[in-house]
Amino acid sequence: MYSYGIGTNLKRLRSKTKYSSQDIADLLEVDRNTYSNWENEATDIKSQYIPKLADIFNVKIQDLFDTEQKFQINNF
Template sequence: MDLRTSLGKRLRTLRAKWGYTQQDISSILQIDRSTYAYYETSRSTPPLSTLKKLADVYHVSLSDLFGNEEAPPQFSDSAPGVFADLDHNKSHIYDLCPEERQLIAMYRLANQETRGKIMELLHTKNS
């Protein structure tokens, strides 16, 4: 499998994993949906700037976008069940509405200054 095909399959897999539609991702990247569809079907390759944004949105490294994902290290706690409540209550991004998923993706693309302003705004609105 060539690099472009590998990238296309990986983009499709990551998008499905996070519960995004092609339209969601194209809106976040501010490109046409058909352009993003071409990336997934390996008809074209995204520029490096777009690859960086996709890595941020999907919360992976650039290397991971090309399928070079190594298994993460496994950690265990000597007291099983310590984090059982956290596992029970955790939510997944695919449980969120489209606006919430888009907000998370756009937050991941923001620089540190913008992230700080967002957090400040949210804290003042919730106080």
């Protein structure tokens, strides 16, 4: 089975929402390039942003790391 990284999961979650990468970056108060680097797995996400990302996408923190892609997005 193909193993997804958090960057892939962020891309998939964002594609299922109305958000652009700039929108997510603005919500996190980070530069768009920083967020893009997380999606592309070029840099690691600082742990302080993990709960915020889960809140933005309305998923559990574990869902950000889930390799099964079974999470559901609510309220979109």
